[in-house]
Amino acid sequence: MRHNERVRISAGLDYALRAMVELAAAIPAGRPVKGDEIAARQAIPYRFLAQLLAELRRAQLVCSGRGYAGGYWLAVPAEQITVADIARVIDGPLTDVHGMSPELFGPPGVAGPTRELWIAARAALRSVLEQVTIADLAAGTLPPAVAALLDDPDAWTRRPDPNPQRL
Amino acid sequence: MRHNERVRISAGLDYALRAMVELAAAIPAGRPVKGDEIAARQAIPYRFLAQLLAELRRAQLVCSGRGYAGGYWLAVPAEQITVADIARVIDGPLTDVHGMSPELFGPPGVAGPTRELWIAARAALRSVLEQVTIADLAAGTLPPAVAALLDDPDAWTRRPDPNPQRL
DNA sequence: GATAATGTTGATCTGATTAGTCGGGATTAT
DNA sequence: ATAATCCCGACTAATCAGATCAACATTATC
Numbered sequence: 232m233r234h235n236e237r238v239r240i241s242a243g244l245d246y247a248l249r250a251m252v253e254l255a256a257a258i259p260a261g262r263p264v265k266g267d268e269i270a271a272r273q274a275i276p277y278r279f280l281a282q283l284l285a286e287l288r289r290a291q292l293v294c295s296g297r298g299y300a301g302g303y304w305l306a307v308p309a310e311q312i313t314v315a316d317i318a319r320v321i322d323g324p325l326t327d328v329h330g331m332s333p334e335l336f337g338p339p340g341v342a343g344p345t346r347e348l349w350i351a352a353r354a355a356l357r358s359v360l361e362q363v364t365i366a367d368l369a370a371g372t373l374p375p376a377v378a379a380l381l382d383d384p385d386a387w388t389r390r391p392d393p394n395p396q397r398l
Numbered sequence: 399m400r401h402n403e404r405v406r407i408s409a410g411l412d413y414a415l416r417a418m419v420e421l422a423a424a425i426p427a428g429r430p431v432k433g434d435e436i437a438a439r440q441a442i443p444y445r446f447l448a449q450l451l452a453e454l455r456r457a458q459l460v461c462s463g464r465g466y467a468g469g470y471w472l473a474v475p476a477e478q479i480t481v482a483d484i485a486r487v488i489d490g491p492l493t494d495v496h497g498m499s500p501e502l503f504g505p506p507g508v509a510g511p512t513r514e515l516w517i518a519a520r521a522a523l524r525s526v527l528e529q530v531t532i533a534d535l536a537a538g539t540l541p542p543a544v545a546a547l548l549d550d551p552d553a554w555t556r557r558p559d560p561n562p563q564r565l
Numbered sequence: 566g567a568t569a570a571t572g573t574t575g576a577t578c579t580g581a582t583t584a585g586t587c588g589g590g591a592t593t594a595t
Numbered sequence: 596a597t598a599a600t601c602c603c604g605a606c607t608a609a610t611c612a613g614a615t616c617a618a619c620a621t622t623a624t625c
Contacts, residue, residue, distance in 0.1 A: 238493040238523055239406055240516060242613060245496040249509035256508040266572070272507055279614055285573065290560050297572045298622025314515065320561050326405040329412040332556055340439055341423040342416035344538045348481065348530055349407060351544045354553040355522040356405055363515055371511045377518045386521040389499055393457050394487050409584060432600075446585055452602070464601045465593025 238356070244321045247283045248365070249273045251317055254293065255309035255369040263295075263302030283321060290320040309366035318360060325360065326353040405523070411488045414450045415532070416440045418484055421460065422476035422536040430462075430469030450488060457487040476533035485527060492527065493520040 253269050266284060270277040284303055287293045294306045305312065318325060326349065328336045333349040362374050373381075380386055417436045424431050433451060437444040451470055454460045461473045472479065485492060493516065495503045500516040529541050540548075547553055 238516075238519055240493075240495040242496045245505075245512075248512055249505055252509045252512065253507075265570090267570095273509060274506055276614065278616075281572070282574095282614090286561065286563070288572095289562050295572060296622080297570090297620070299570055300623060301571045301621080303572090315557075316560065319557065319559065323559065323561070324557070326407075328407040329409045334554065334556060338412075338416055339441055340420075341536060342419045342440060344535045344540070345412075345415055345419065347540060347548060348526070348535065348544075349405075350553055351530075351540065351547040352405055352523060352526045354547040354550070355526045356519060357553075358547075359515070359519045359522045363518075368511045368515065369508060373511070373514060373518065377515075380518040380521040381514060383521070386517055386524075387501065389501060390482075390486065390491070392486065392490065393483065394453065394490070395456050396453070397490060434600085443585065445587075448601075449585090449603095455601095462601060463593080464591075464599090465595095466599050467594055468592085468600045470601090 241322055243279075243283055244318055246273070246275045246280055247287060247321045248314060248317055248368075250275065250280060250284060250303075251287070251292070251305070251312065251365045252368045254303060254305050255312075255365040257304070261304055263300065263304050265302045269303070286320055287317070292316065292320065305365075309369060310364050312365050313361050314363045314365070314368075315357065315360035317365075325356060408489055410446075410450055411485055413440070413442045413447055414454060414488045415481060415484050415535075417442065417447060417451060417470075418454070418459070418472075418479065418532045419535045421470060421472050422479075422532040424471070428471055430467065430471050432469040436470070453487055454484070459483065459487065476536060477531050479532050480528050481530045481532070481535075482524065482527035484532075492523060 250269050257264050270280050288295050293303050295303045328349050338345050420436050433448050437447050460470050462470045495516045505512045
């Protein structure tokens with residue numbers, strides 16, 4: 232039972248999000264940016280990135296053009312694309328409890344309220360990921376409600392690992 | 399790129415948490431509860447559960463006794479054990495970004511602010527998992543700040559899957 | 566029209582992780 | 596003694612994450 236973190240940002244989501252921020256920040260706005268260029272600027276393996284961008288295209292978040300003047304650009308204004316949108320395309324639903332959607336999860340007996348717990352956890356995560364847009368990220372300014380979470384210095388500290396096996 | 403959810407509650411964490419709630423709800427309080435009994439009441443594979451409880455014991459969250467009158471009981475009052483405590487023992491740190499702790503994560507160039515995003519996401523999740531104790535769950539009443547998240551009916555609805563591959 | 570730059574698709578690969586299972590040993594109340 | 600219980604480490608099967616590759620389709624420019 233090692234190393235199975237809860238908020239797990241996969242390499243795919245990390246790459247896809249950073250690529251989208253590159254597109255949102257392209258100058259002039261809306262210019263097609265080559266996969267190559269994104270990969271180089273963000274240090275992402277090119278082939279892997281191309282796969283991710285293809286998924287984003289099928290989900291209508293980006294457009295692409297082939298050939299000499301090809302590249303990728305946003306299909307929708309950057310203000311309308313949230314981190315949650317990208318996460319759901321790349322990795323599926325934000326939350327699952329042991330392979331199930333939390334609503335469908337019915338823990339027996341006295342453990343019943345764990346269901347509400349996971350729904351609350353999902354709501355908390357949504358309150359960040361559905362509020363932050365790639366326009367916010369490209370501009371470097373998070374929405375006030377999200378930025379407020381960062382005011383507490385405690386948010387920036389790591390917790391110790393309580394598991395003696397992993398020390 | 400299928401099915402790699404963000405808030406991913408592993409079977410192990412689900413089982414471990416439900417087992418802890420059983421211990422918190424044991425009557426009379428503090429009585430040793432047999433692994434067998436927990437497994438039956440919560441429909442958990444016994445051998446797997448025993449593994450999880452052994453990890454919780456090594457992390458000093460439960461105690462155990464062998465033999466005829468053996469079983470498991472909480473090492474600490476239920477009000478002092480949070481969901482985050484259990485999650486960290488079973489699955490490690492709450493958050494990782496692509497194999498890294500968010501503080502150590504340094505996305506290049508214009509994607510820099512994605513780092514603050516993930517720290518905010520972690521803070522949001524902590525605000526739930528570090529506040530809810532197994533005493534809360536056993537009693538069926540979540541702390542006010544967490545329960546407030548459940549007031550919005552939107553928290554209870556599932557979002558559609560935007561990925562046409564997975565439909 | 567040839568060419569070179571680009572995106573598209575599907576297949577494949579490797580190592581890790583998940584969710585278990587199993588056997589045998591140690592401990593303890595009756 | 597003995598039966599009930601926990602303890603420990605090894606084992607496994609299926610899946611997944613994270614790429615990588617070859618071959619093909621499209622397009623702007625010369």
